Amino acid sequence: MARFVFLLVLLVAAALASESATKAQESEQLKIFNEMNQKLKQLTKLVHDQVEVANQRHNQTLESLAENHKHLEDIETTLRCVKARAGAGLTLLANGKSYSFQLASKNWSSANETCVKQGLQLATIRDEYDLMRVVRQGREVDRDINSWWVSAKNSANGDVKDFRWHDGTQLESNSTLWKKDDQANEDCVRIYYYLNPYNRNSFTNAQLYRHSCTESTYYVCELPSEC
Known part of the structure; x- marks a missing residue:
């Protein structure tokens, strides 16, 4: 009887130890998941910020090109008008x-x-x-x-x-x-x-x-x- 009780105690202790190990493993996995999720959010924000910067630079480039094109058109108009007024x-x-x-x-x-x-x-x-x-x-x-x-x-x-x-x-x-x-x-x-x-x-x-x-x-x- 005493031996049975001892074995039962051993089994319960083993079960508790296994449960504790499982919880510890789950806790570790959850920690790893949270860390990866945090890194993913950081990476997403980094990509988003880089895209925003790229879009701003693209828009600035387009605005600059449009401005330069307008300047060229103004110059062409001025030259055409000078020519027209000079000889017509x-x-x-x-x-x-x-x-x-x-x-x-x-x-x-x-x-x-x-x-x-x-x-x-x-x-x-x-x-x-x-x-x-x-x-x-x-x-x-x-x-x-x-x-x-x-x-x-x-x-x-x-x-x-x-x-x-x-x-x-x-x-x-x-x-x-x-x-x-x-x-x-x-x-x-x-x-x-x-x-x-x-x-x-x-x-x-x-x-x-x-x-x-x-x-x-x-x-x-x-x-x-x-x-």
């Missing part, structure tokens, strides 16, 4: 715009190219006031000329016309600038007016007319608004 024979009119009246007859594409090479653009006529200022100055330049290319051109394909100025704004089909009932199926636009054969100081019907782009006529260049 510009005339400032009462509408606040400067024009150069070109006395070499060309088709629309050649006229447009010549204006661009001079740092200018084919003229844009926004309203009746623009139209009359340009017409009257054209008459001052040469009273025998009654036809001038402007920048409007058809940008659509097919029968439906969509006339746009050089900056993309639309010259609406119902604009009062058009010659009424002008049905010419052409893609370019000119200013045209009738000369009085009996009086060189007189003209009538100064409006915008559709005209064949391949035909040659005189043209008006305009100083860009940014100049």
Whole structure:
């Protein structure tokens, strides 16, 4: 009996020792897990911080590039404007715009190219006031000329016309600038007016007319608004 009790005590002691060892092992494993979890959090924060720094540097680089690009555009604009003002024979009119009246007859594409090479653009006529200022100055330049290319051109394909100025704004089909009932199926636009054969100081019907782009006529260049 005593031996049985002794054995029982030994078994209980062994079980308690095993349980204690298991708890100690679990405690050690939990400690290791917590340490690894803490290191993982630190590593995650480190990566996150590095990504933030990289994004900031990337954004700063993009901002710097955009700023430099803007500076280059400003320099190009300044150079173009200096060139335009220096050699184009510009005339400032009462509408606040400067024009150069070109006395070499060309088709629309050649006229447009010549204006661009001079740092200018084919003229844009926004309203009746623009139209009359340009017409009257054209008459001052040469009273025998009654036809001038402007920048409007058809940008659509097919029968439906969509006339746009050089900056993309639309010259609406119902604009009062058009010659009424002008049905010419052409893609370019000119200013045209009738000369009085009996009086060189007189003209009538100064409006915008559709005209064949391949035909040659005189043209008006305009100083860009940014100049």
